[in-house]
Amino acid sequence: MAITYMKFSVNKSSLERAMSQIDAIVTGKDTQTLLSNVLLSVGDDQKLRITASDMESTVRITLDIEDSIPGELIMKAKKLSDIARQMKAEKMIFESEENSEENGNDGKLYRIKLEGVGARSARFKMTGSDRSHFPEINEIATEKLVSIPAQALTDMISRTFYSISHEDNRYIYNGICFHAEGRILTLIGTDGRRLAAVSRELPSPIILGTGEGDIVVHAKAIRELQKIMDMDAMVYVGVEQRDIFFRVGNAELSSRLLEGKFPDYKKVIPNDSTIFVEIDRELMLDSIRQVMVMTEQPSFQVRLSMGKEGSFLTANTPDIGEAELTLPIDSVIEQLDIGFNANYFMDILKAVQCGKIKLRFNDPARPIVFEDTEDDKFVALVMPMKI
Numbered sequence: 001m002a003i004t005y006m007k008f009s010v011n012k013s014s015l016e017r018a019m020s021q022i023d024a025i026v027t028g029k030d031t032q033t034l035l036s037n038v039l040l041s042v043g044d045d046q047k048l049r050i051t052a053s054d055m056e057s058t059v060r061i062t063l064d065i066e067d068s069i070p071g072e073l074i075m076k077a078k079k080l081s082d083i084a085r086q087m088k089a090e091k092m093i094f095e096s097e098e099n100s101e102e103n104g105n106d107g108k109l110y111r112i113k114l115e116g117v118g119a120r121s122a123r124f125k126m127t128g129s130d131r132s133h134f135p136e137i138n139e140i141a142t143e144k145l146v147s148i149p150a151q152a153l154t155d156m157i158s159r160t161f162y163s164i165s166h167e168d169n170r171y172i173y174n175g176i177c178f179h180a181e182g183r184i185l186t187l188i189g190t191d192g193r194r195l196a197a198v199s200r201e202l203p204s205p206i207i208l209g210t211g212e213g214d215i216v217v218h219a220k221a222i223r224e225l226q227k228i229m230d231m232d233a234m235v236y237v238g239v240e241q242r243d244i245f246f247r248v249g250n251a252e253l254s255s256r257l258l259e260g261k262f263p264d265y266k267k268v269i270p271n272d273s274t275i276f277v278e279i280d281r282e283l284m285l286d287s288i289r290q291v292m293v294m295t296e297q298p299s300f301q302v303r304l305s306m307g308k309e310g311s312f313l314t315a316n317t318p319d320i321g322e323a324e325l326t327l328p329i330d331s332v333i334e335q336l337d338i339g340f341n342a343n344y345f346m347d348i349l350k351a352v353q354c355g356k357i358k359l360r361f362n363d364p365a366r367p368i369v370f371e372d373t374e375d376d377k378f379v380a381l382v383m384p385m386k387i
Contacts, residue, residue, distance in 0.1 A: 006071025007095045019081035020063040021227045022052040026077040029047035041072040041219045053135040057221045057255040060137050065143045073110050075128040089116025138254045145236040145300040148207045151228050156187045162347040172260035175216040180206045188265045194344045196380040197265050197367035210238030214262050273360035281357045285349045291315045291323040292342040303344040307335035338364045340387035348380045
């Protein structure tokens with residue numbers, strides 16, 4: 001007679017949401033590898049803990065369950081996610097038993113049965129195995145965590161994330177830099193060709209780790225954090241050695257920090273600008289969208305010209321064509337012609353919500369600086385292109 005090893009019933013929507021929150025950690029993995037699995041753990045507290053890891057980042061979601069028998073096993077993440085998404089039921093019943101006939105040298109195997117409560121629900125049978133070699137989620141003491149309002153952190157990430165690199169050999173550029181100083185938290189992103197930084201004053205002082213130097217959080221961990229953040233909740237953040245930890249509601253995330261020295265962003269932002277322009281943000285965004293039809297990858301180059309004869313946006317690509325649009329900018333300078341990547345420009349304009357954007361220039365060889373006219377704690381820049 002088979003003996004039930006682990007059992008629980010869970011709300012189907014809660015499980016579906018939890019699996020969607022962790023899919024970035026396991027998506028794209030070879031389905032035959034250990035990391036294509038999730039760890040399901042049931043304790044005596046009527047809680048189900050779902051853990052996924054890619055060795056650099058680990059996420060754990062905790063759900064309320066009923067009618068449980070403790071145990072833990074691993075099973076294919078994608079299949080569990082597909083079942084949770086497709087099953088026609090409000091509640092799912094999970095039951096497993098040891099498959100003693102097929103246990104091998106790598107550990108125990110389990111037969112898994114999944115079914116929904118209701119006549120329209122399919123019944124599923126799968127296999128699972130014990131958690132041998134599955135990564136542990138690192139832990140941090142609660143007293144080492146500091147709180148950040150989720151809404152503030154979400155806004156700060158949206159204003160900087162687009163500017164980081166996703167392919168650069170300079171690994172330190174593949175994440176967002178967190179700089180804490182007293183109650184001021186600053187997030188900075190750069191890929192060497194553009195930069196964005198935003199600061200916010202928090203309710204209480206924030207210390208990350210030893211408090212010495214900056215920390216850089218990998219892009220993949222940031223994407224996962226965005227998935228688990230609840231806008232109405234507080235985010236609890238802490239650093240232990242070379243790992244950063246986030247707790248949000250019923251979710252926990254730990255990730256290895258990027259190593260290396262992040263550049264001092266203040267040193268690359270010009271403070272001696274001589275040309276200042278304010279323009280409606282939506283108008284500028286729409287204008288760039290129009291003329292960039294005549295640009296080509298990878299440069300997507302657009303030229304901004306300002307002089308006594310007027311201000312213009314132009315794009316010119318050999319063998320394709322050209323575009324020109326007049327901008328409502330009154331210029332008193334003799335002449336400035338500066339080229340830039342249109343996508344970089346638009347990313348900044350889309351990240352802020354102000355009515356007008358302020359642009360600062362010096363000459364065609366120095367950065368274009370962007371300032372939010374409604375938020376003096378935000379700054380961005382784009383390096384010009386040779387024209």
